[in-house]
Amino acid sequence: MNNPDQTENGEPSLPNRVYTVVASIPEGKVTTYGAIARLAGAIGHARQVGTILSRLPQGSKLPWFRVVNSQGKISLTGPDYIRQKQALLADGIRFTPADRINLKIYGWMTQP
DNA sequence: GCAATGACTTGGT
């Protein structure tokens, strides 16, 4: 058997652990790819987190838009960039003039 | 098995 949602160890797969962490980001807060990797027990796997979020099933209820890069900037481009920014604004998050988010204010579990 | 591919990160210019 090869259940994609579970390792043979019985421990949830990385995608699953990432889903859990993302789902727990409070409204009005944002976090980074690196922080999610750390909270999911996969330090140094920020890139994998990005890949996982890019493959979220359509219609997912996860607040994927509350995830930005370590610079407090949106990593998406084009129309996707616009969508994420709108979602964040609707969440009450304010951007700096340079289109960045102040993680000191809105960051969630960004520091150890 | 090796090379290419990223919704990343850090450090330097």
Place this chain on the structure above:
DNA sequence: CACCAAGCCATTG
């Protein structure tokens, strides 16, 4: 602040 170079690492073909 903008841009670039390296480092990083699981997933893909």
